[in-house]
Amino acid sequence: MQLLIEIANILAIVAIVTILLLKSKGQGIIVAGIIVSQIILSSIVAILVFNHGAFEYSYSGSWITGSIPIRLDYLSAWFILIINFTFLTGTFYGIQYMKKYIDQVDNIMLHSIAFILTYTALIDICMVQNAIVLLIVWELMALGSFLLVTFEHYKTETLKAGINFLIQSHICILFLTFAFMWVKVKTGSFDFQAITTYTSTQPAITSVGLFLFFFCGFAIKAGFVPFHTWLPLAHPAAPAHISGIMSGVIIKIGIYGILRVLMLLKTNMVSIGYMILFISIITGLYGVMLAIIQHNLKKLLAYHSIENIGIIGIGIGLGCLGIGYNNQILIITGFGGALLHTLNHSLFKSLLFYCAGNVYQAKHTMNIDGLGGLLKSMPRSGFLFLIGALAICGLPPFNGFVSEFFIYNGLYKSLSTSNSVLLLFLLSSILGMVLIGGLALICFTKAFGIAFLGNPREISENDLIVESPLSYIPLYFTAFAIIFIGIFPFLLNPLLLKIVYLYQPSANHNSYMFQKTISTNITGIGWYSLLFIFIVGLFYYIRHIVCQQRKTDIDVTWACGYVGKTSKIQYTASSFIRGYRKLTEPFLLVKNNEADALGLYSSEIKHETQSGDKLENWLIDYPFSLVKRLLNRFVFLQNGNLQIYILYGFIFISFIILLPLIVDKIAFFVNFLNQL
């Protein structure tokens, strides 16, 4: 196994070198070949882990890093498999998507290198268990994904979003570095197991503090509110396959980090659980509330990633509470639901982003109000988007329902607890989950209904609608996986249970009983979903036969007898959500710019709405503007005069040199005073 991992890593290095020698035409094939072989290698490793149990070896490393342990357990294997699937579809979709940009040779070369780099780094993050090496790989991943996001760096918007992403990634690394240094200073080891040994000897408050640092770091990557602000900027800026991968996998590496640290921590899990649960409910609700008012399709999907991270977080929080209160049901459903939702979200979100990419390439816009009627011109994208939309709303018979059911089941099962604080949190999680579901329904009926149905709202000559069947293979592949998990979820059950067991070493009779019920439930869901599909087919067949006997006319939409010739009178996305917007106005930041008709011959009437992010305004923009105002006081220092700058340098150097002297003098003086 060690050999397989090494080959996968060496392949990446070889590939990066060879790509430099190639023209852009051959690159697609090379990248695909390399990634596919890496995927095969790492999947073999992951499957071996699932069959034969955890696996570990270590490199001796240098005197800086200490020995570098490589440990693979079920959790790593699960995440490696998720990453592999999304990258497999992403690569093939990306090759099709990038054909448009084939002229930009250098750009594509950089993109290919960054792509391989990011993939390799992601896989390695799941395996390495040495703090320094992990931080290096993490940095590689951050840089790689920065390059991927800023593919269209000649656009100011993209560059801005990319730099925002870069800065936030580094704040994340800063938090992680601090947390790892804390452990290193206290225990003298970079090995992850030092975290376990350290926290098991410390009082709970220290461990929770340490966890807070880890959590802040990983939460930035995962996009928990209030660390979510890079997501809605970076996703629309990136090319579609990168958005899909980023939303499907890169933010999930944050979830992996949180799960990994939770596995290592030995402390009071109750307070951690409440904290995660609280943040997650807010994340989920806030994400979807903002998603609804977005009219940029990709931005909408980005906010939806935040929402789904919230759902995953609710699962993780419940799992922690389960450990804390020794509640087996919560452990299984919480962590199980979170892990399954991680997989599910990576599937449907990448599918949705790929479809959005197709729409962008055809219509050159992402504004939902400018689209419409796409289902007729792009039937495949439309159909696949519909599957993704149904799955993300958590509706049966698709996979989103299975993971949400997991979490719901745990919530309802644990209501019989006698702890009133826990009960309140369970109740609010139920409320949160239900509202998230309902709001997601509004959001995706809007996205699908306005963008793909009705009549086209704007038609321009640049529209380029070609659907080559070949480019849809990766998309169909993903859609197949979505339905497959929806119908046969019990196949994943044993894998999930294996991972969950890592968190609860002492399983008792009770939990075995519960495992049985949950697997029968999950099986039940699968079969009933199949039954549902069957009945729909049957009814549709009956309807088909009946309708063939009757007369069917084709005519324009009746619309109460009102036939307008323009497609502008259709309902738009803004009007669709108006009722919702009025209701939630206090929580959101929607700017209305209106110019009423004035005068006898009325001037132009304008109405513009802009949606902002209130939390971002409060928590980030406002403090930063205060800091900026403070720093502006010192602007006189920057006068552009070279001599003055040299003076600054001189003052600084002499200060540094004199510093020990001054300290010495002060010490002497203090001593002198003491002696008096």
Add this chain to the structure above:
Amino acid sequence: MGFVIRTKSIASGRKGPGILQPMKDIIRLWKKGSVLSTTTSFIFQIAPTVYITSVLMAILMIPYGKTSSFISFDGDFIMFAYMLALGKFLMIISALDTGNSFEGMGASREALFSMLVEPAFFIIMGSFALYTGHTSFISIFSTLHYGSYISYMLGCLATFVFVLIAMIENSRLPVDDPKTHLELTMVHEVMILDNSGFDLGLIMYTTNLKFSMYGAIISNFFIGMLPWGISIPLFLLIQIGFAITVGLIESFMARFRMSHNPQFIFILTSVSLLIFFGVLLVLGKFM
């Protein structure tokens, strides 16, 4: 459904149509041909089918007294709610499919209202799960017993909430008026303006099914462990009573202003929260 219309007409002093009239209407529609819009796609044609199937699946999950339903597992009410949501999703996008702003308006309202109703259902089921310690329809209903006065009160409150949920989900009067002919004020009816023939028949039939489905849930509160001989007449009685109640409410209440509907629906959620805390009180878990 016929009972509702009959009650309404009697209350307003008319003779009114026979009880089986809605069914006759539906059968007549099934025999008719249909008109399809040029704007629409396959969504428009498949939506009514999915709608009726979702409601049928949901009905299959409702038990009858102590007899288990066809589909029954732990947490089946979650699938119940999500099944109904699936049907609603398809109906909403099929309304948007026509490209008609009236139907868009209806779709928008339907999406908003159903989002607001859902918490009430889940909390009620949560309080029953808390009360009985079970998490499936059949075990909840078969262990539901009325021990104290407070639990009677809870049962009444739950019935009240379910009647109102049924009114909203079936777009009955306080929220929506199925009989109005002004498109601006309609919710559900305006969504199906362009459906015709067999599809319209399917949708009408589904609406009726959904109505009686809620009646069945409510009657389950009361049937409990009763033997067949008493429970079947009781079931029918409750269904008819439910229909008459709805008819009476419709006759004597005016439709709300559209903008007041959300507030009305919030009442439901708060009442169901009240039930939840009531259950906590009964179980003595409030510290």
